[in-house]
């Protein structure tokens with residue numbers, strides 16, 4: 025396992041790409057011109073105008089903004105309406121009631137109260153639970169099916185409603201360094217369909233959970249032909265802002281009434297207390313990610329701070345050692361209850377996905393780390 029020389033990304037990340045020992049996220053941030061956000065905003069505006077000329081929208085909305093109950097949603101919705109001067113319709117693929125947190129529900133209400141129209145789609149809860157278990161068993165990822173429905177619902181409804189311009193917040197290629205979704209430029213989100221979570225394993229496995237076909241539609245990303253027919257364009261807003269990072273977004277959103285989860289970093293492992301507010305099972309995935317690739321969510325958070333010179337690599341290592349892989353037993357218990365397995369069964373499945381080159385599997389204990397954070401490990 026190799027580390028990026030500048031941050032704490034490892035080369036075990038899916039679609040990782042290093043040049044001269046530096047990861048693509050660090051390479052991008054070295055290239056970003058921080059003093060020209062106005063130019064970027066102008067570029068984005070030109071693209072939006074072109075996209076809207078291609079196809080007349082059916083109704084009164086200019087565009088669709090994909091939202092959750094999280095911190096980015098608040099800012100995205102406001103920015104599209106107030107800064108870009110568009111009439112947005114918000115679309116949210118909600119979690120099933122047993123998965124959605126109280127905070128997530130509050131934050132969605134908060135968003136509507138600020139004067140937005142919102143369409144919410146919710147997948148059948150029983151099917152969602154079955155698919156979550158199947159995702160875990162088959163891919164070692166408790167959120168795969170959930171992510172499939174989150175990403176697919178927005179373009180699916182955009183096509184149905186005849187509104188062709190879609191906005192998402194962050195560009196995954198730039199933010200965490202997933203090179204598979206790189207588009208023709210930093211705003212282009214039309215390659216989102218190549219996201220690992222959407223492509224890995226195809227879609228046939230969905231049929232194996234014994235649910236009705238029509239309930240699975242919800243999870244399928246519309247194909248390129250449908251995109252082309254409706255002239256669908258997805259844009260990332262992030263690159264047009266000079267201050268797009270997790271920390272700035274949560275500060276902004278909190279000022280607008282978003283509820284955060286203060287003091288829970290020892291339970292969730294989330295040092296920002298602001299990500300994944302709408303449900304808690306993602307925390308399990310963040311733990312699993314650590315056991316698979318040698319880095320977790322704390323690493324992603326500190327990497328952003330390293331890139332803007334707010335944290336040194338050594339200070340970051342200390343934080344990572346404390347919080348990467350943290351996910352409280354209570355969250356695991358809730359997930360087990362949701363999908364109908366025992367905690368023993370959970371760890372039996374999880375242990376199959378742990379990277380044994382960098383972790384030791386232990387009986388009735390969490391896996392033990394063999395490597396030293398920030399130092400290349402050859403085993």
Ligand SMILES: [Zn+2]
Pocket residue numbers: 028029030031032033046047048049050051
């Ligand atoms: Zn890096």
